[in-house]
Amino acid sequence: MRAVTPFLMFQGQAGAALDLYLRLPGARLLHRQDTPEGRVQMAELDLSGQRVRVTDSPIPHAFTFTPSMSLFLDCDTQGEFDEVCALLGAGGTYLMPPGEYGFSARFAWLNDPHGVSWQVNLPA
Template sequence: MPSLNPYISFQNTARAAMEFYQTVFGGELDISTFDSFPEMGVEPSEQQLVMHAQLETPDGFTLMAADTPSHMPYVKPAGISVSISGDDEAALEGWWDALAEGGTVAMPFETPPWGGRFGMLTDRFGIDWMLALNAAPQS
């Protein structure tokens, strides 16, 4: 079965970001560095950068990331957010609190006009997130 998941580009901070996301979401983190793939032609000073990282969480999330070496153009992620929604208010609030630490809240995790809870933030690594608690069904 195919999967759809975010793959985030960083510049020299992929390891720190993915280790942070592991503290937020839990799970198993696998990190490969460029020194394992000499054919990639990365400068010796960049061999320890992340070529590929993958976090598999207990909640079924898959989050991937990599550093962009200096010989490749880097564009900071923009115009897209990682979105998490669900019915577990305690889990969503915990993730919100953790992601917001050291970041910037654009819209607090509160009750919007459509019900439930919703918030938007940019985490300490510059990644935009949206979290949503599903609104209770109308009877």
């Protein structure tokens, strides 16, 4: 096996999701190919060393993202934690709001405005 890469499939929101994720600290776009209609055919970004692939599905489907699969983000500082939570949480929904839950210095679990679930952690 060569690599395991998270793959996020959207229905028309991949471009907006990429714009949001590229505002995260340490994020950079590695590749993006759009369809003639302007939808994301395939993109790959690097989130602090983790490659993530993103696409707009060319086929409509009746499912979306679920919190049972999430991206877990460890932050280096309280400021970075606050920045990430503010960025991803704006327009999203908190499953566990930023707080101290006893297993780390700070933690939050949220669904971003595009439905992708993130666990944001500041280790103790």
